[in-house]
Amino acid sequence: MEDINLLLLCCCLACLIFRSSLDPDSNSAEVTAQKLYRAFRKRWLQTETDIQLSSCLNATKKTFVNQETIPKEFESSVNLAEEIKVKSRLRGTIDWAPPRFQIVFNIHPSLKRDAVVAAQNFSCAGCGTPVELSKRLRYCDYLGKYFCDCCHSHAQSSIPKYYVSNFSKHLLCSIWHNPIFNVSCVNKTLYTKAKELNRAREIQEQLLHIKKLLKSCRFAESVLKEFEQVSSHLTTELHLFSMDDLVKIKQGLLVPLLKDILKSSISHVENCELCQVKGFICEFCQSSDVLFPFQTAICKRCTVCKACFHKQCFQSRECPKCLRIAARKMFSEAASETGLL
Structure with missing residues (x-):
């Protein structure tokens, strides 16, 4: 059977x-x-x-x-x-597709409700339910589409500040702590518009350099533990922030914490003999000051050989270390051609 x-x-x-x-x-x-x-x-x-x-x-x-x-x-x-x-x-179906997981960086242009609903085939963007009266639909400022009341509960988010759909709210909450916002790529003018954000970038650049120095010091274990107070991406890659970081910067919570970590790190470098021998001496003025890459206010670093000099001494001048390397390379090539080596 x-x-x-x-x-x-x-x-x-x-x-x-x-x-x-x-x-x-x-x-x-x-x-x-x-x-x-x-x-x-x-x-x-x-x-x-x-x-x-x-x-x-x-x-x-x-x-x-x-x-x-x-x-x-x-x-x-x-x-x-x-x-x-x-x-x-x-x-999804033939006439409707569910919203996809996507990160929106641009502000949606203001369009008429009827035009947007018509582009959605007169259906909810969240569940595909056909609708007759577009006035009953609710607008999601994150996706720029209209949703029914079952898919839109008037939830709010820091980005984009206004009401978003349930799908957008869940999406934004899931990426809240993910470092996906590179400010230099999204909008370079944000640093000039937001002073606290620019201050956070300056401290972030200093922490990035000083953390590399501390990792090479066997006496810096206690100082490196203080870096665990913040997310690792803040001290490993420049311009990279999460939504949680941006909100904390706006609230004035992140910059003081970064300052405290930087202060204790600088204190260790100044009093550690092992870290001091890894610094640089300005070859222009031959000063006894020990320079480090994290001293961004007074230090200028060569982009080729990574040597450090005083900013005032390095103005539109060629790097002496790069000149020595080039001269040594030319001498080596000439010697190999003449058979001396």
Whole structure:
């Protein structure tokens, strides 16, 4: 009996595939899934009912069907239909696609409600439910689309400051601590507009250099533990911030913490003999001052050899270390040509 049912189901499946290949309008996955569901449900209900009927007849010699099993079977078939419906909504349909996970950096242009809703095929951007009155839809300032009241609960977020949909709220909360905002790439003018952000960048640059120095010092374990108070990306890559960092900078919480870490780090370098021998001496003025890359206020670093000099001494002058390296290279090449080496 089971082999016959399996054979019949395979035949139904083959017929559906053959019909789909002939009908160009039925090539979508949803149409095929619905046809398969109807065929399987019809054959499955008939088969299970026949089995229950035959078992009841053999057991009690009465002509009745177990009424308790059919509602359960029907309920399971309804659950299967709901599952197909939910999965199609997650994947989208021909006329509608669910919102995708994307990071929006630009402000959406102000467009008329009717034009945006028409572009959405007069359906909710979150669930695809068709709507007749566009005034009932709610606008999401993050995605720039309209949602129904089930997909939009008037939630607010620091970015973009206004009301966002439930999907956008969940998206923004999931990336809250992720360092995905490179200010130099997003908008370079933000540093001039936000003084606290620019101050955070200056301290971040100093911490980036001094952390490399402390990692090479075996006496700096206690100082390096203080860096764990902030996210690691703040002291490893310049201009990189998360939404949590930006909000803390706005609230005035992050900059004082970075200052304290920098202060203790500088104190260690000034009193550590091992760190002092890793500094630089300005070759222009031959001063006894020990220079470090994190001293951005007085120190200028060569972009080629990474040597440090006083800013006043390095103004539009060639790096002496680079000149020595170039002269040594020329001497080596000339010596190899003449056969001296």
